[in-house]
Amino acid sequence: MSSNGSFGPARAADWSNVRERLRASGLRWTPQRRTLIEVLSRTNGHVTGAELVERCREVDPGTIPSTVYRTLDVMEDLGLLSHSHGADGREEFHVQPVAAHGHLHCTSCGTTWEILADEAAAVVDSMQRSRGFAVDLSHLSIAGQCAGCSAKPAG
Amino acid sequence: MSSNGSFGPARAADWSNVRERLRASGLRWTPQRRTLIEVLSRTNGHVTGAELVERCREVDPGTIPSTVYRTLDVMEDLGLLSHSHGADGREEFHVQPVAAHGHLHCTSCGTTWEILADEAAAVVDSMQRSRGFAVDLSHLSIAGQCAGCSAKPAG
């Protein structure tokens, strides 16, 4: 599936050819899409749809939510994005560039970290063994208490 | 935490004494709460808030959503319920009786299974080791493809 076996510094996807990719599918290149791609290209990790709308507005104040969501759909079809649901239940988009990863969410301090493949190996392997279940790392979501918060007296 | 060390047939929580539990906290026993408890008492596993509202309506057609949600809050405070977020991002309530467990969701067929503590040990241990992170099993959510769907040619 992935072409590189290691998980070194994640390389960003090639947003520069989205235009051609769209064309190839008979789709179009518009200013609004350009704006979203610009935003996405400097994003790595996860963002909610609402966040993207907001960031697009910084670039183009006239940004319309529905347009953003529709374009996000298209980007997902192109394989440049994927989405899951965050700890608060909101849609959460992942910029594909970074190796597939899950999330670790501390319910005490609210911080979220990424879990890369090697760290998730234990989960992936055990689910495969016990159930024959193929874990989708990019949808893996684990909640609990981080080291810092576990240490504290729990204020 | 749990009084029984094994994970045999999960036994339902004692909903019969909720009334007293409420009283003990200076809270009240009302017909509406009775309805919800009735519904909850024959529920094991996970349900969404909306589902509970609907089931309550089957018992008492006059059920009001806000009342249900408010009572669910109370039940959670009493420790009889917990909640997390399902694959579709909706609130998902868990009837506590069953040992703490996570969820395994097949994105192909939509089925959801429960992951009990022994199965999750690999995850819990590895996160503890690598990050000092204390995984909250009841919020663990893993998505991917189940054995059956992985086997199929992928329709």
Place this chain on the structure above:
DNA sequence: ATTAATGCAAACGGTTTGCACTACT
């Protein structure tokens, strides 16, 4: 008599949809 809880209705927040209009190709 207290005051927790209810019913109602409106608000909310993120996301989706219908449709006439615009603009990419």
Place this chain on the structure above:
DNA sequence: AGTAGTGCAAACCGTTTGCATTAAT
């Protein structure tokens, strides 16, 4: 010209909130 995409506004869906009223204690 043809049709994908946009803007807009309204709908949606689950959930939350404010407030006057009701009812458990």
